[in-house]
Amino acid sequence: MSSTSHTPIATVGTIAGSCRTNLFSFLTLLLTVLLTSSAFAQTPSLPVCKKNNGATYLPHCTSNDLSVTGAFLTADQCYCSDGDNISATLNFKLFNKTGSFRTSFAFFAILESTDSEGNVSKQYITRCKSGVPGGSESIISFDDPISVECGASLKLTNVYLAWTDASDRRVCDLAFCDIAPKCGKPLDITITSLLTADVEATASCDNSPTGSLAITPSGGTSPYDILVKDSNGGTVATYTNVTGTQTIEDLAADDYSISVTDAATPENCTYNTTKSVSSIACCVAPDKPAICQTPADLCGDGKISLTISNAVVGDWYIVFQGTTKDSIQAESSTITFNGLTPGGKIRVYGVDVKNGTRCKGPEANCDNTTIGTCSADFSARSSSSAQTLAPTKQRNIRTEVYPNPTGRDATINFSVPKSGHVLVRVYNALGEPVATLLDGEVKGGENRALVFRGDKLPSGTYYYKVTANGKTKTNRISLSK
Template sequence: MLAWLLLLSTGSMAQKTSTSSGSSFSQYANEPGKEQWIAGALIPNNSQYYEGTSTLQRLVLVNIPANPAPPLGKDGTYHEMTLKVLATKAGVNAYDFVTGFDQAIKDYTNITGTIQIKSGFDPTSSAQRLALVTGASIPNPATVDMITRLFQSTSTAVAAAPAAGTYATKIATAVNGYDADSYPGFGGVKRGVQLYAEPNNPISGAKLDFLGYDAPDQFGDSYGLYKLSWTSASANLLVLAGGHLANSDNSSPYTSLWLGPNAGASNISGGPYHFKLNQLDGASLGNQDNQIQSGSITVFVAPCTLNDYTAACVGDILTYTGSSAAINPTRTWSITGDGEFVSSSASNATVITPGNVATVYVRAKSGPTGTYQVKVVTTATNFAPSTCTDDVTVNNVTAGAIAGGGTLCTPFNPDAFTSTTAGSGGGTISYKWQSSTTSATATDFADISGATSATYDAPAVTATTWFRRVATSTLNGVTCSDNSNVLTVTPNAITPGAIAGGGTLCTPFNPDAFTSTTAGSGGGTISYKWQSSTTSATATDFADISGATSATYDAPAVTATTWFRRVATSTLNNVACSDNSNVLAVTVNDVTAGVIAGSATGCSPVDATAFTVTTAATGSGTLSYKWQSSTTSATATDFADISGATSATYDPGALTATTWFKRIATSTLNGVTCSATSNVLTVTVNAVPYRPVVTVQEALICTGTNTAPTITVKCSIEGTYHLTQGTTTRDITNPLSNAGNDLVITNIAVGVGGFSLTVTNANGCLSGATTCASTNTCAAQVYMVSSPSLPVGVLAKNIQTEAYPNPTGRDATINFSVPKSGRVVVEVYNAIGAHVVTLFDGEVKAGENQSVTLKGASLQSGTYTYRVIANGSTKSNRISLIK
């Protein structure tokens, strides 16, 4: 076989490659008994093949690069390989032509006639066919494993050879013999080149075109021209074919073919030069042919590939790798212009002189030329040297300078940044602005969308932010950038904190000290001042409070609703920024009680007129009322609420004891109640005196006898006694000096039907009448007057008692009644609890009003307590004696 081994290297559009590459290939000998697929060894003799049979051809393409210029409608996986097949040699027909690899094996016996393939070789055996395909010499970088993998792949195709009619008449007859029969492995295909791709890389569009013959050269040699095309993404490709027929002269048909060993060398001077590889995807393959050699044919050029850079920035370190298909190549590196070799791609790499290495690093530098050229010369044994160069323009750029920034108060919106020095460079200058919230030297500076001018007006920031401008010089499509100085925008952020206190207050409207629940904070030093307004929480007239510069503040009493706030100030870089706290309200809930009227005096029971309002109550909130009463005094501490008395006015109803009344007005504002107490009204209840206790000198007064009797009033009281006999009534005055003594009434008329005696006391209260039917005597106790039918209101459930006058300068009358008939005891004790006197001890009917007198003449000044004891219950009261 013509063992075409094409050594190709991977590359990209960013690489430079030397202009030509080489290939090495051999073909299988096929002389009977020495066939390479049988003997297993390449015979280094160009005559060791059987004339008239097709020699076996094997081509391995390794690392096929993408097609750099595919035709319209194709991509980089489409490939074209052109080759030449010798048609005449020195004017003698030596028609080598292209046929199938498997067909060449099948037709071997047909061509050689009685000569058979060596016993033991089975062309239908997969294992023996694989051994055949991998049996010839395999130059690097192809390997047995690679060829085995390709041959066993299912990604296959056949590029059918042109039909016989395509060829010149002289060869058409011979070709027809091959076109008449198919061969195994590819269905009904007759002649054709077999293609094998890497697994899972299908082949499509495989085609072999005959392009005609070229004109004979000066030696009389001419070639048939072919183009093999296919589409596949496979990096490696195995091509199997057959070829070589030779005629005895220029006109003999197929029947005149030379048959037999050594025919070719003895009849065609110089031996048969069969195939020549021309180009792959437009790149030259060296124009080599497959003359049988003792090894691989020498490759004419050691192809090299080098990275292709057009421009670089000052300080950029570019990586160059010199690739070569040659085995064990030697590389010599050199550089001229504004570039230098360095030890690595690190920024701190040192300058070096590289040796025989595949990869070098070049740092662009500022210099007079503005360009540099890097060159690598590649050499290898049996290879011609190749040279690759790369010319780079050095793009030098300076960022210029900017100004602006500073320390700002909210809303932290700086003035537009200005350009004090424009950026410059070898190419076209453009700008972008970047920012970072980390630091001036941070690595996280990020582009600001839309900020591409020489100046920039930044929006308000929320944290300290650093800004810089990046100037970019674009030259030959390469951009080089440099950063300007950094501007700092420092927000003097201030948080005012929070305060607490205030509220709705009653008089004297003095709030508790305001507290600080959250301290003010900011970027600088914090200070405080307090302000107040009597307008509203959002007023514009808040004014500083003199001396109020602490975090807390104890406001004095206010006279009107007042709003307070604390101003926190942060001073940073001599810039003061302030913010206001929440607002506290001190709300005045003012209330006036108003004035009430309706005090009254009367005899028990007293039914006073309903109390009236002479001056209405006022309040900041909603007004409500309640009435209270006390039977102690106007200044007593035992005033108690009157159930249901919640109107502005009040009708007290009938009273049997002196009672003091007041009204409490309440203003409710924001849930806070404030109250004021009105003036006190007094309903004075004067006790009704007991009916007189009398004795008559002569009982006949009641029976009409004409004797002139007398009536003696026992236990008399100060006042006027009224004696009625018949239709005549006369008044008898009993002075205070005689109170308690007997009062003798004379000039009693007889025979007028008895008498009726009443008394009006010093308070103007009239007693019940004593008549003949009710005469009796005083009780045995001192100072006591018994009145069995005192007409005073009765309370059904509790002991009722009162003393008057109280305080007294001399005597005091004690009225009492009990809810249940039985024994009643009235006792008096001094201030230290010692017993003074028992005023009453006797039976009393339920609801009956009784009255006793405490004589103060023999007692010292002080406070005395008397107790009314009845049926296991006790009612106590105090009498003040002031002399």
């Protein structure tokens, strides 16, 4: 009885354990397959041809009877909205050297798409058309549409063309590995997309006419005509024969209508869109700094201090003495630069940075300012004011960058609450590091200035990170050349 009652229990446990092992193995295999499939999906390629002995090969093309002289997309409408995913018909303009009728024509290629941000995607594509009419020139339209992003730059790379001759009556689909010798391998084929336009707006400052629109037409047939109207229907600007980006400046905050017409014949195509220019609070140039100095103490460190008494809270103040530069973001109306060298000429000015705008105020220097000694009464008032207005001890990383946007270089100011190792690094939009500006020790509360040099980098959005004591502060830099 004992043996009989225990045997089934042991068997069930063994089976359960076996099932768990098999399930784990199956899940591992499934994950491997999925990861492998994902890797292959990211690197599209042409079909692999194999000989009987297992060796791989590509078709050997010797004919040049047919060639593609142009490629373009068509759809129910001749235009599309920038950034939308669209389904369109791919068309080829063909040159037929012999002029004879072909029962079929096919291509095999990698379709490469580059969006407005520079992101590139690739996919394998093949299409076949039965019945290519005779004559030296013709246009064929492939029946199966392709899906692409409106406004993206499109081209076919690693292209193979294939066709049948007079005696070969094969029809679609043609097998890639069997297309030789009636095939050709041309250079990349650029595809003209549907007409669209990318419109970028820059906000106006405090409802003043300081906004702008940057209009970039693409697709259709170049050159383009552009018409811009305000919300009341009044014409703001007209442009003809545009081939690149057209910028309209001095615009007030409003909703604008944009019409872009291409040069297609016999009938033009027109794309209509709207764009709003908003209003934001912008920078205001601070006044010329009112400054005084505290002379060096012969019994001290031999340095002088420079005090600004009319600082604007939140603005940055920069002092130059020779090649030495220091900067402070005002937290009260009175700020002091310490550790300056007696006898060294100085110049100091304020900068207001707000919503991507930068305003520099007039500078005070030894040639246009009489720098008196800070009075004891003023020093006492400054000290009292500082005690009243000074914030609590710095707890977080503080940082600001100006000018932003920038066309070349930008200054990154920062301070950290606690002394220690600090890393300041700049990254591109893909998260890849492009520059390390600082990798070293910094004193707590010390204001530091670093220069981001963008002259050798492409236009785009960059991010910099200030990392100290296990905390990170991230800000954006817009580089526009």
